Amino acid sequence: MEDHALVREAMAQSLARLQPGLECVEASSADQALACLDADGDIDLAVIDLMLPDMNGFSLLAVLAKRFPEVPAVVVSAIDDEVSVRRAIKAGASGYVSKSSSSEVLLQAVRGVLDGGVHLPDDKSATQPARRARMPASERYGLTAAQGRVLELLAAGKTNREIADLLGVSEGTVKVHMTAIFRALDVSSRAQALVVMSRCGVRL
Known part of the structure; x- marks a missing residue:
């Protein structure tokens, strides 16, 4: 869930390296993302930005946690201060990755969360x-x-x-x-x- 097409495409290309045949469903807004989740019961993970055009990312995390508790969420955001990380985790995120991180860090985070773990930025005291x-x-x-x-x-x-x-x-x-x-x-x-x-x- 990212409103910038180039960023979405780059993340989709990175995530496609997780395993052959992996499908990334792109959404440019919270409403579009929720509609995708309603329509497809086989989505394993939500990757979201905090700055969306129609809904605050923290609010979206809370909605996801309530409506789709079986789908873990990883935040990928340019906002990576400790307060925001803590707030996102409290809202229901299972992982947090700064947009300044490499694609390998994103893949590591996604793998860990899909395995039932938690991923937080290395330089945050919360970790x-x-x-x-x-x-x-x-x-x-x-x-x-x-x-x-x-x-x-x-x-x-x-x-x-x-x-x-x-x-x-x-x-x-x-x-x-x-x-x-x-x-x-x-x-x-x-x-x-x-x-x-x-x-x-x-x-x-």
């Missing part, structure tokens, strides 16, 4: 919660030792399957822990959990 550590997550949020280990791996960008393999448990067990962690942190996504931990100075 580095452990460095601002003060209080253990288990102490602040009342997590069990097992939940604390899952949270640590979540912060490291691991997918549910990777966490399960590393901890020697089933993926279903990891999902149960994730549900408990989200409830304790009062969030609904991995990205929001990372932002909460960063903002509160939580140590893993």
Whole structure:
């Protein structure tokens, strides 16, 4: 979802490198994008700009999260300050890429989000919660030792399957822990959990 045709075409060409046969559906406005999502139930990912002609990008993220919760969203924007990144994640984005980044960074972000992960700009403190550590997550949020280990791996960008393999448990067990962690942190996504931990100075 990008209102500049040249930018849309460049991103579509970059994303086409993900895998053979991948189809990119382009939209120049929020209304057009929502219509595409309504018409096609097989869309796996939404890539959006924050500056759209008919709707604020943050508002669009909230609409996507409510109407299409199964479709993750990655923001690609020239606006890349920390406040905007946090706001986008809070609104429902699973990834954030600056337009100044390379196409390889965009592909890395999309791959990570499609695998169930979260991608934030490397220079944003929201991506580095452990460095601002003060209080253990288990102490602040009342997590069990097992939940604390899952949270640590979540912060490291691991997918549910990777966490399960590393901890020697089933993926279903990891999902149960994730549900408990989200409830304790009062969030609904991995990205929001990372932002909460960063903002509160939580140590893993």
